[in-house]
Amino acid sequence: MNRARLLRIGLKVLRLAAVLLVVSSLCFFSLSLLPGDPARLMLGDTATDEAVATLRSQLGLDLPTMERFGHWLGGVLQGDLGESYRTGQSVTQVLAERAPVTVELIVLSQVIALGLAVPAAIVAAHRRRTGTDRALSLWVFTALSTPDFVVGVVLIWILSVHLGWFPANGYAPWSDGVGPHLSSLIMPAIALAGTSFALYQRVLRADLVETLRQDYIEVARAKGLSLTRITFRHALRPSLLGLSTQIGVTVGMLIGSTVVVESLFGLPGIGDELAGAVTARDYVEVQGLVLVIATCFVLVNALVDVLYPVIDPRLASSRRARGGAR
């Protein structure tokens, strides 16, 4: 590993850290602007002002905002995300319990979204401007414009209430068996997949249409290769850059969508926890969750960045040619 490359990686890490710092401070200060007091919310309306004041000083809420942020940041740098006001549970532990559910939900939804979007994009690109393409477009725009919770409610109504295939609500951990576990995740995953499916199909279709116009596709045809081989071996890979960028952006967006979907389906994930924490003004927990979510988003996009030259080696050599201080 040469020095230029080390420098590039170092700069990247610094940039990621800067992003996370900005996100954390924005989050912290905007939270402190919100009306409502966690101590008051915890003790209820009947509590005396004195009791509230005591709790506030126990929680450190009487300190100036800047100082609280300093304390919190100091803890974070030592790997301590603090403790929830509500439960006293450490935020790290909350994450350890709840993150797997959300991660699994997102992964499953992405598998569904890509599993549908890639074939749909290929078919649409090969038959562009035909009835098939238009029908797929209609489906895609319907998926794009339907909110997740509407899809969720419709799924519950059809698949749970009428057909009884899946439980309407609740989460079954792996220990309940693979079947029940997946049954409890499949509907929320579908609900979550709608928007991603639509975005992926649009992006990949557009890139494929462009690739299929390239000379090397005509050459592949003139070699007598089959349409399947031309599609998968020649057209698909050069068309993946837009899709990978879109996946990076979408995964970040999905973490927000899990708030609604997890609440609707009663899944004990991060989204559900975050909703509760915001309602209770549980500043410390919200901070911790947002920091972790932001980190995931940044890491996913860094991963996409690293993947670009793997998908298209021309990018690697042009980066080298530029001297590579990026």
Place this chain on the structure above:
Amino acid sequence: MSAAVPTPAVLPEPGEPLLRVRDLVVEFRTANGPLRAVDGVSLDVARGQRVGIVGESGSGKSVLSRTAMGLLGRKDARISGEITFRGRDLLAMSDKQRRELWGREIAMVFQDPLSSLHPITPIGQQIVETLRRDPALDKAKARARALELLDLVGIPQAERRFRSRAHELSGGMRQRVMIAIAVANSPSLLFADEPTTALDVTVQARILELFDELCRELSIGLVMVSHDLGVVARHTDAVSVMYAGRIAEQGRVDDVLRSPRMRYTSALLAAIPRIEPGRRALPRPIGGLPPDLVNPPAGCRFAPRCAHAVAACTDQVPVLEPSADVPDHAFACWNPTEHPDRTEVAR
């Protein structure tokens, strides 16, 4: 086919020609009406014969070669006429049957080698892929054969180049790779669409010599589409000059380019800059623009730009007919050059 279809002037060796095109018409639908890119073209290519198709951009030469190969089919355009490859009707074939021929019996070298090679797949793999159209060839054999091919087309250090990608090679190397791909399965018919236009002159000469060698050694029938008369003069046996979708003049390359009869051919030759001792003629460019093929002029399509047009030229279509003294030299002209001045093409 009706008896009215003219026989092309250049007769191949006795026996069935490799490629036989008769009265081919290719028409595209456009917003302004049907566009006849190719209008009644007949052409024969024999094994080992090198046939040039010359014309300006938009004269229909690329559409002609793509249709003759079958890459442009009835799905893409309205096509009438007859195309037979080794006695088989190409236009009547299914997509699958045509695909069987492509890359094995018929191949094409395209104009721009950079955009024609896959940007990501290493070039060796692109040759292997073509070779593996032959089910008898396993991976190892195909790889060995690909290395031989790279060597055959004159790429040094084939072993190392095998893993290179298109953007890592020079223009000439890329076109050599394209040629290696095209001849991988020893096709009997090879189309080359402006194969050297994207290359500089010294590389161009070497690539054209490579074509000559391959035609001679593998007795490939070559159809070379070019706008460059010099290239065609030196590297083909027969030539068809196209203008606005029609054949203007057709014959042995020596006859057509040394004593052109059709006015368009002579105008084309006069437009080439030439430096000869004792005779310094400035190139005379052809005035005007090629006609609009949606609404082509009546009569001879070159008439509006022709300095020698007579009354018949603007109202009657000239027929492609053999000349009286040289039977395999045909031209379509109402007022041909009577005493050909034995124009010398730079050889």
